Amino acid sequence: MYIVKVVIVRGSIIIDIFDKLTILSDSAKYDVACTSSGIDRKGKSGSLGSAAKAGICHSFSADGRCISLLKVLMTNVCVFDCKYCINRESNDTPRAAFTPQELAELTINFYRRNYIEGLFLSSGVIKNPNYTAEQMIKALELLRNVYHFNGYIHVKAIPGADSELITRLGLLADRMSINIELPSQESLRLLAPNKTKESILRPMGLISNKIQENRTDLVKYRHASRFVPAGQSTQLIVGATPDTDHTILTLTEGLYKKYGLKRVFFSAYMPVVENSLLPAIDTKPPLIREHRLYQADWLLRFYGFEAKELLDARNPNFNLQVDPKCNWALNNMDKFPVEINRASHEMLLRVPGIGVISAQRIITARRNGTLDFASLKKLGVVLKRAQYFITCQGKIMEGLKITSDSTIRTLMSDQYKLPSYQEQLSLFDEPFITRKDVQQCLTGQI
Amino acid sequence: MLDGTDIVYAYDGTFEGLMCCVFESYECKEIPCLIRPPSVQQTIFDTSKWIETDSQKADRVYNSIPVRISSEAQELVKLGFLTCEENKELLIFRFLRLGFKVGGKVMTMLTDEAVCSLQKAVRHLTSESHKYKGFIRFSVFGEALVAVIEPKNYVLPLLSAHFCDRYNGEKFMIYDKTHSVALIYQSNRAELIGVEGLTLPNVDSMEAKYRLLWKQFYNTIAIEGRTNPRCRMTLMPKRYWNQMTELDNTNTLVNFKLTETNKTIANDISKTADKTVRYQIQGKQVP
Numbered sequence: 185m186y187i188v189k190v191v192i193v194r195g196s197i198i199i200d201i202f203d204k205l206t207i208l209s210d211s212a213k214y215d216v217a218c219t220s221s222g223i224d225r226k227g228k229s230g231s232l233g234s235a236a237k238a239g240i241c242h243s244f245s246a247d248g249r250c251i252s253l254l255k256v257l258m259t260n261v262c263v264f265d266c267k268y269c270i271n272r273e274s275n276d277t278p279r280a281a282f283t284p285q286e287l288a289e290l291t292i293n294f295y296r297r298n299y300i301e302g303l304f305l306s307s308g309v310i311k312n313p314n315y316t317a318e319q320m321i322k323a324l325e326l327l328r329n330v331y332h333f334n335g336y337i338h339v340k341a342i343p344g345a346d347s348e349l350i351t352r353l354g355l356l357a358d359r360m361s362i363n364i365e366l367p368s369q370e371s372l373r374l375l376a377p378n379k380t381k382e383s384i385l386r387p388m389g390l391i392s393n394k395i396q397e398n399r400t401d402l403v404k405y406r407h408a409s410r411f412v413p414a415g416q417s418t419q420l421i422v423g424a425t426p427d428t429d430h431t432i433l434t435l436t437e438g439l440y441k442k443y444g445l446k447r448v449f450f451s452a453y454m455p456v457v458e459n460s461l462l463p464a465i466d467t468k469p470p471l472i473r474e475h476r477l478y479q480a481d482w483l484l485r486f487y488g489f490e491a492k493e494l495l496d497a498r499n500p501n502f503n504l505q506v507d508p509k510c511n512w513a514l515n516n517m518d519k520f521p522v523e524i525n526r527a528s529h530e531m532l533l534r535v536p537g538i539g540v541i542s543a544q545r546i547i548t549a550r551r552n553g554t555l556d557f558a559s560l561k562k563l564g565v566v567l568k569r570a571q572y573f574i575t576c577q578g579k580i581m582e583g584l585k586i587t588s589d590s591t592i593r594t595l596m597s598d599q600y601k602l603p604s605y606q607e608q609l610s611l612f613d614e615p616f617i618t619r620k621d622v623q624q625c626l627t628g629q630i
Numbered sequence: 631m632l633d634g635t636d637i638v639y640a641y642d643g644t645f646e647g648l649m650c651c652v653f654e655s656y657e658c659k660e661i662p663c664l665i666r667p668p669s670v671q672q673t674i675f676d677t678s679k680w681i682e683t684d685s686q687k688a689d690r691v692y693n694s695i696p697v698r699i700s701s702e703a704q705e706l707v708k709l710g711f712l713t714c715e716e717n718k719e720l721l722i723f724r725f726l727r728l729g730f731k732v733g734g735k736v737m738t739m740l741t742d743e744a745v746c747s748l749q750k751a752v753r754h755l756t757s758e759s760h761k762y763k764g765f766i767r768f769s770v771f772g773e774a775l776v777a778v779i780e781p782k783n784y785v786l787p788l789l790s791a792h793f794c795d796r797y798n799g800e801k802f803m804i805y806d807k808t809h810s811v812a813l814i815y816q817s818n819r820a821e822l823i824g825v826e827g828l829t830l831p832n833v834d835s836m837e838a839k840y841r842l843l844w845k846q847f848y849n850t851i852a853i854e855g856r857t858n859p860r861c862r863m864t865l866m867p868k869r870y871w872n873q874m875t876e877l878d879n880t881n882t883l884v885n886f887k888l889t890e891t892n893k894t895i896a897n898d899i900s901k902t903a904d905k906t907v908r909y910q911i912q913g914k915q916v917p
Contacts, residue, residue: 209851232796246862254847294840296768299875563740
């Protein structure tokens with residue numbers, strides 16, 4: 185990388201930390217499970233910082249992603265050799281490591297200037313998992329106890345580290361995460377030979393139990409230290425292996441239910457290495473597929489959907505042209521149209537074009553009188569989409585023409601916002617909703 | 631109910647003054663079609679009625695809001711007054727008239743024009759203030775932290791609690807260039823004071839170093855293959871960029887008081903960093 189070169193030639197103290205920051209943020213950037221949400225914590229006299237439940241984005245990088253935490257690795261030296269990973273042992277890349285002191289000073293100075301909401305600390309496995317976890321504990325203890333940092337800390341649990349060390353990390357951090365990375369055991373065996381399903385799920389279960397235990401402790405003893413108060417999250421790589429969306433989404437649902445995870449993140453695989461087991465280096469990252477998975481994830485968490493309603497063994501992958509909610513609606517036209525003035529909250533949430541907020545507003549507003557299409561617009565309903573699925577006082581929207589072309593164009597609209605990725609579509613078979621299907625659905629029902 | 635009147639109220643532009651306009655309207659049984667703050671020029675056609683600010687009258691109106699409507703309504707009115715909405719006086723006025731008529735129910739009348747517009751204006755204010763919680767950039771001068779913002783709405787009162795809590799042991803100032811007001815916090819006391827213009831001294835080498843490190847981090851953390859300028863622009867509109875260290879392309883970094891050698895290095899790096907920003911905006915890879 186160009187910047188690193190400039191820096192190395194000059195060599196001095198400023199440059200050293202510069203160099204490290206560049207290397208260690210560059211190798212952390214593919215980790216997307218990086219939010220600052222989940223906990224409200226007031227400032228304390230004598231400490232620096234606080235935490236806000238909703239999380240705060242401090243900037244957005246050129247790829248449009250939120251920058252909230254100083255996302256770095258403790259070190260990018262790694263004894264593991266995961267094929268998809270840029271930091272794998274066999275990769276020829278510059279290596280560096282922060283000292284706990286450097287990391288603490290960087291965090292404090294960035295935090296004081298309001299650049300960041302806190303620290304996201306991950307690490308390559310140096311020597312062995314336990315040694316790595318100890319290094320991370322040292323850095324966090326320095327930050328919390330000597331620098332009195334009261335802001336947000338998200339730490340990665342190192343797979344294979346002792347549970348005692350994981351517990352100590354959890355008492356210093358707000359959120360903890362362990363990346364599953366590959367959605368099936370088979371993929372793990374092929375691409376991450378040093379990791380097993382067990383080595384990932386065991387600490388995940390441990391954290392989830394500890395959080396549970398800690399909750400009862402807090403009830404019993406008011407001053408019990410809080411263990412990972414903002415919960416745990418994880419990340420799955422999408423597109424490095426042939427796993428289907430159905431596998432990924434079912435796994436996601438299981439993680440929310442079984443391990444009480446706060447978030448599951450998806451990361452479109454960005455080919456960084458040449459390997460016969462992986463997609464070719466010039467493969468475009470499956471960004472639309474990642475987007476569809478996030479949409480479905482929202483449907484699971486906030487809209488009352490279940491994974492099996494969205495995908496099944498016959499349709500194992502999302503339609504890239506229509507979002508999952510529209511897709512579900514088009515496959516379930518017998519449930520529509522719904523009458524806005526009478527429909528239940530659960531049903532309103534299932535109408536394309538109505539979101540969590542507008543559904544709530546409809547419920548509130550209709551107590552004061554019947555709603556018509558004009559009032560729905562004021563409430564923030566996206567009529568362009570919703571019009572095909574709703575009635576107001578028994579009537580469909582005035583002037584609504586249901587022709588196959590206009591309908592499908594409207595419902596596919598977000599595809600047009602991402603025209604540069606259309607070539608992705610050729611990877612998949614025929615979209616499983618055809619224009620004819622839509623026409624039949626719509627004209628048959630409304 | 632509002633058509634057909636041509637009464638215009640003029641008031642002193644304070645919140646109390648606006649409350650007095652509401653008082654006046656009930657006392658004289660009239661509905662103004664415009665409530666004009668001093669900042670808006672009088673046209674030759676309007677013969678406006680000057681409403682004197684009387685804190686007793688203002689208190690009567692203000693204190694009756696939680697009793698006769700609800701405390702949420704009081705909060706909404708208070709926030710509404712901080713928005714940049716052009717007609718905020720009239721919106722608040724109409725909202726209160728309606729509220730005094732129907733009571734607490736007014737907060738659920740989401741399809742009413744006045745309620746809907748006032749809530750929308752307040753959402754604009756609160757979302758801008760939330761953005762500033764993240765986008766504000768402090769520079770360290772000696773012991774003090776200084777930030778400059780150019781918000782559309784008057785967000786400082788909303789930001790005060792957050793920053794005073796977070797930086798409770800620090801001294802800081804947030805200067806609102808649009809409204810010429812600064813929030814000043816030191817030794818556990820916060821104050822909002824009027825400030826006309828602000829000239830900042832040159833930054834020292836420590837500040838310069840952390841600015842460079844932050845720029846470097848910002849440029850490194852983006853993934854080249856996912857460059858998406860439109861998405862970034864939606865989430866972080868360009869009007870915020872002026873005051874953000876990482877997007878500052880007007881080479882302010884040249885003015886360091888650094889030693890001669892370090893200065894050349896700093897310039898080199900800052901040029902490189904700027905180049906990175908420019909290339910990424912155009913969606914190209916850094917050479």
